[in-house]
Amino acid sequence: MRSCKEIVRLVGSDAPLSVRERVEIRFHMLMCKHCSRYRKQLRILRESFKKLFKDLTTPADLDQAELKEKIKRKIQECSKSSDD
Amino acid sequence: MKRRESEPQFTTPEFLNRLRSGDKEAIDSLVDAYTDHLLRGALGLGFVGDEAKDLVQEVWLAFVGGVSKFEGRSHVRTFLFGMMFNKARERRRELKHDANHDPIDDVVEQRFDLNGRWAAPPLDPEQFLSSAQTMLLIKDCIDGLPLAQRMAFCLREIDEHGTEDVCDILKVSNSNLGVLIFRARNRLRECIERKSSGGK
Numbered sequence: 001m002r003s004c005k006e007i008v009r010l011v012g013s014d015a016p017l018s019v020r021e022r023v024e025i026r027f028h029m030l031m032c033k034h035c036s037r038y039r040k041q042l043r044i045l046r047e048s049f050k051k052l053f054k055d056l057t058t059p060a061d062l063d064q065a066e067l068k069e070k071i072k073r074k075i076q077e078c079s080k081s082s083d084d
Numbered sequence: 085m086k087r088r089e090s091e092p093q094f095t096t097p098e099f100l101n102r103l104r105s106g107d108k109e110a111i112d113s114l115v116d117a118y119t120d121h122l123l124r125g126a127l128g129l130g131f132v133g134d135e136a137k138d139l140v141q142e143v144w145l146a147f148v149g150g151v152s153k154f155e156g157r158s159h160v161r162t163f164l165f166g167m168m169f170n171k172a173r174e175r176r177r178e179l180k181h182d183a184n185h186d187p188i189d190d191v192v193e194q195r196f197d198l199n200g201r202w203a204a205p206p207l208d209p210e211q212f213l214s215s216a217q218t219m220l221l222i223k224d225c226i227d228g229l230p231l232a233q234r235m236a237f238c239l240r241e242i243d244e245h246g247t248e249d250v251c252d253i254l255k256v257s258n259s260n261l262g263v264l265i266f267r268a269r270n271r272l273r274e275c276i277e278r279k280s281s282g283g284k
């Protein structure tokens with residue numbers, strides 16, 4: 001039987017799991033309230049982070065078009081000056 | 085979200101040749117395709133506003149500066165993200181993290197007894213993150229992550245990059261990536277628990 005500590009490491013590090021490990025984890029979760037809380041916390045973490053990330057990353061589209069043009073200009077300036 | 089499979093036009097030998105010769109059209113098409121991705125990545129790494137845009141611009145200029153030597157062993161996008169990670173680390177003046185020891189490992193260790201059973205079990209998820217301040221709280225905690233852990237966590241959880249890509253971007257092995265993600269999640273978990281139970 002794997003300990004909680006081992007189960008937590010398997011669940012928390014995205015390790016590729018064998019079928020046997022998957023079964024062990026499922027079984028462990030049925031019996032262990034703490035580990036299933038841990039897993040639930042990770043799920044909440046992921047979902048909240050996705051939401052946060054969405055909020056963080058909606059700069060105006062206009063701005064980005066502007067940024068792209070600015071970058072293209074800069075690139076040209078740089079390659080010109082290195083040609084000289 | 086676009087995945088690398090949907091951008092095969094950037095992996096043909098013909099395109100790579102044009103790129104290496106500094107063909108303006110080829111470079112511009114990449115700028116059009118990936119600037120948004122990079123900007124989102126910079127924001128995810130905690131760069132704000134103009135700082136994020138500056139970083140993205142720096143990445144492009146560095147990319148073009150070395151493009152004649154680009155071998156195309158990784159997908160262009162992966163390569164660009166790898167450059168961004170390095171530039172971000174330079175800007176933050178963050179030294180390469182000592183991969184062997186991280187204090188969070190001790191914190192995790194202390195959560196268990198000698199038999200590997202929980203000694204200090206996790207909070208009830210209801211108490212863990214429930215309030216309207218959640219977003220602020222989580223943002224605060226993410227800002228406390230070392231850059232490599234933050235990058236690993238962001239790339240992984242947003243799910244835009246496969247494991248192989250993430251390893252390539254961070255230049256770590258598969259098992260090291262697992263360690264980074266495990267540490268990031270535990271740091272975040274501990275931080276949120278501490279904050280939501282009234283601590284600092």
